[in-house]
Amino acid sequence: MTDPACAVDEHRARLLEGVTALDPEVVPLAEALGRVLAADVAATLSVPPFDHAAMDGFAVRAADVASVPVALPVSGAVAAGDPVTPLVPGTAVRIMTGAPVPPGADLVVPFEWTTGTDPVEIVQRADAGRHIRFEGEDVRAGEAALAAGVRLGPAQLGLLTSVGATAVAVRPRPRLAVLSTGAELVAGHVPDSNSPTLLAAGRAAGADAAAFGPAPDDLAGFRALLAAAVDTTDLVVTTGGISAGDHDVVKAALRDDPGFWFGPIAMKPGRPQGCGVVDSSDGRRVPVVTLPGTPIAAYASFLLYVVPLLHALAGTPWRPVTAPLAAPVTAGDRTVLLPGVVDEAGAIRPLPGHAGHSQRLLAAADALLVVPPSGRLVPEGTPVEVLALHPRSQEGLDG
Structure with missing residues (x-):
């Protein structure tokens, strides 16, 4: 008898439980x-560190230019970086943008409001404090x-x-290890697309990410790579090897370790998941998140579960991002992740096609829609959680 499937939010909460920010x-x-x-x-x-002119002009006392036009003798000039002396009442000081305002002056009259001569005629009045940026x-x-x-x-x-x-x-930037598994990857029969995808996703989330593996389908080889990853990183993500097959090395190696969990999640793609903690040689408790090996499921699971963990380790708040549906979708009996595109209004529309395995479809998408289970039609305009797939789409979703 198989275990009942866990909800997406329940699994995400399990992963975040007990995770604290890295020491500063x-x-x-x-x-x-x-x-x-x-x-x-x-x-x-x-x-600013001192009162300074916001414009090129003349520093004066507002009381001396209360009625205009008025002519004042020019008693000096000051530029940015110059020493400054107090203003003589009844005079003006020629002043450049960024220069300190002479003590006693409480107004800078722009050149455009004067004749620019000596004596200078000021033809437009202003209140005290105008065109001055004050200290602090x-x-x-x-x-x-x-x-x-x-x-x-x-x-x-x-x-x-x-x-x-x-x-x-x-x-510190969280140190992320991506450990792929599978004899077909080791032998080179199938390209390891998970590692570059998840490394890029981790770096986009602010982590220093490194690849370990691919690991062979034997316990000793996998455990050796896992130990190396745990000793040099803050979070380990594995891909593949967690279903019920004869060569599912990750599950075989870790299912009997205290605190490890493997089981189904009520989501598509990405039903098999797992997580736990492994001790490093220096005594740290390093989280390990085990993801499916199928590329779409691995990437979707990473965005759902690993990105919030990286935020927690980095000490930054994480919140789900939502967007309104640009078209209705039919919800199933489990959470479904659908590739979609974001329109100019920030609404998201699912792309047609078989979303569960098409990397081409995913590459054409802006984001993944996270459609919770209900078995009903979800109307246009309904807000749903979305997982941005690249920076441009994140900007659109954040408005």
């Missing part, structure tokens, strides 16, 4: 691109510039540099 490390900003902050970063410098108006020294959990891109690195940070505490 401190790295220079130059090495922090793409990493996730492990702690809040407080500004040591204000942004963006970020004040001592306040949080970025919060823990933020992934660092170019803009975030620019901000951290501006507030005086030179190094930050970040989560």
Whole structure:
């Protein structure tokens, strides 16, 4: 008698249970691109660091130009990086964008509002504070510039540099091992398409991914490769060898290990699944996720189950992404994953064809629709979970 099939959400929750973010490390900003902050970063410098001109013009007192036109003698000039002296009341200082505003000045009048001569005639009035960027108006020294959990891109690195940070505490990139199995792969009779597919998917999710294998269909050879993968990575994903066949080496090697689970999931493709934890030689408890060997099932399962795990290890929040159906679909008695394309409005339409085994169909898709079981027609416009297959489709789905 076979075990009852587990629901997709139940299996995903089982995989995430007990997984915590990797211990932080401190790295220079130059090495922090793409990493996730492990702690809040407080500004040591204000942004801007001092009051400065937002435009080329003349620094003046607003009280001196309350009525226009008015002519003021030019008492000096200041450019970005120049030392600055206090403004003499009743005069104007020629000032360039980015230059410090002279003490006593509270307004920058753009060149376009003046004659540009000496004395300078100002023909348009403005209130105090106009065209000045004030010290700390963006970020004040001592306040949080970025919060823990933020992934660092170019803009975030620019901000951290501006507030005086030179190094930050970040989560390590999860180290992912992809271990394919199968004598047909070892012998070269069938190309190992799972490894490059899942390595690319792991790297797209922010992991440092490495291939192990393919492993032969014998216990000793598989265990040796698994031990090497566990000792050098934070998460191991295997493909193939978990069904009920005579040569299903992954299941044979691990099914009796404490804490390992193998069983059916109520999904198509990807019914056989498994997971557990293996001890490394340095005492770490490394999660192992065992996926089916069929390329479509392996990739779909990776997006469903492994990507959330990588987020958990990296300390970044993960949430399912949804999109409305652009056309009705018929739900079955289990979760079905269908290749689809995203339209300009962000709705997703399933592609016609046999989705369970066609790599060509998958390559033409933007995303996989995750259609939960109901046995009923799911109407157009219904939001469903979607798994983006490449960055362009993710941008469309996120709006």
